[in-house]
Amino acid sequence: MIDPVLLRESPDVVKRSQEARGESPDLVDAALEADASRRAAISAFETLRAEQNAFGKTVAKAPKEDKPALVAQAQELAAKVKAANASSGEAEERFTAAIGAIGNVVIDGVPAGGEDDFVLLREVGERPTFDFDPRDHLEIGELLDAIDMQRGAKVSGARFHFLKGVGARLELGIMNMGLARAIDAGFTPLITPTLVRPEIMQGTGFLGAHAEEVYHLPADDLYLTGTSEVALAGYHSDEIIDLSGGPLRYAGWSTCYRREAGSHGKDTRGIIRVHQFDKLEMFSYVDPADAEAEHERLLAWQEGMLQDLGLSYRVIDVAAGDLGSSAARKYDVEAWVPTQGAYRELTSTSNCTTFQARRLDIRHRTESGKTAPVATLNGTLATTRWIVAILETHQQADGSVVVPEALRPYLGGLEVLEPVGK
Structure with missing residues (x-):
């Protein structure tokens, strides 16, 4: 696949390559959108996981009488982390498919056309x-x-x-x-x-x-x-x-x-x-x-x-x-x-x-x-x-x-x- 950093920082370069190949530059926009969704999903997962880790320490230090309610909250948070992890994985798969549809970026000087x-x-x-x-x-x-x-x-x-x-x-x-x-x-x-x-x-x-x-x-x-x-x-x-x-x-x-x-x-x-x-x-x-x-x-x-x-x-x-x-x-x-x-x-x-x-x-x-x-x-x-x-x-x-x-x-x-x- 192409370099994701190049896609993110120089999408016009990738679009020109697609046009030279006679392929759709719209694939670049689709990959950019998938990349943004992937990064947002990863961020959401990591935020929830950090919250889960911090909450786990709170549960461990809580008085015995408070623990049942806190454990219930921890279980609810764990379910959210699991769902976020799954969403992150799905977003990663969508991005991989989107960027994988783009051909290698042609080197400067390669003639355009068929x-x-x-x-x-x-x-x-x-x-x-x-x-x-x-x-x-x-x-x-x-x-x-x-x-x-x-x-x-x-x-x-x-x-x-x-x-x-x-x-x-x-x-x-x-x-x-x-x-x-x-x-x-x-x-x-x-x-x-x-x-x-x-x-x-x-x-x-x-x-x-x-x-x-x-x-x-x-x-x-x-x-x-x-x-x-x-x-x-x-x-x-x-x-x-x-x-x-x-x-x-x-x-x-x-x-x-x-x-x-x-x-x-x-x-x-x-x-x-x-x-x-x-x-x-x-x-x-x-x-x-x-x-x-x-x-x-x-x-x-x-x-x-x-x-x-x-x-x-x-x-x-x-x-x-x-x-x-x-x-x-x-x-x-x-x-x-x-x-x-x-x-x-x-x-x-x-x-x-x-x-x-x-x-x-x-x-x-x-x-x-x-x-x-x-x-x-x-x-x-x-x-x-x-x-x-x-x-x-x-x-x-x-x-x-x-x-x-x-x-x-x-x-x-x-x-x-x-x-x-x-």
């Missing part, structure tokens, strides 16, 4: 050109006997697939290359759970507007994660962590699941938009003062991967209306996909400031000795979708694919992926 209102930051690398008609990634994958959509659908339904042979090796190679780089950058590798409790999913902000994307197991009341960000954010929930040595960084390797409920038939061919995939996610816990600098570091590590894989890409500053509720700023890195003649998102990195940490109660101890919420950031360093851009970018006329030099050590030195039967 999906098409991003700001282009840079384009890197030359777009590949061919002296033959390029094949799309699925056709190449089938020539290599690397992608099997038909049997994926037979076994699990639409938008599931098998990666086979060099396809499986390619994914593992990309993931291991990312993991090696993450470790070199100081990340601790984690293989994370892919089922999480509702409070962890809620705490990371994934049960809001995009809840329909999430698979739920009602019998167990557990959620399948669409990114290891969820488990990584929950890793230190309800803890005070030590940031005296700098950021805590984790690289989470997991299988991910998404219902793709809102895709409306988009990208149904191949493995661009599927229900199950693997992903290596960077996750940082940092002092809020260092969050924007850490965001730039995450982005640089992502760009380094794409450059060394020989991919042409662009970096965009995502508009406020296209941010998830937790993100205060997000950069997308989109690779050029030749057969689509377009850039397609391969990875993103988000600065969630203290939004998730407030929900999950993750704090650090400041120089003053007091505790305060940390900032959390995330960014993908490798995922299944990268196979699309690699196959299409490095394809040859005969259907073979040149393996980028940086990736070869993770494929046992393999330099070219050859069509099966050749």
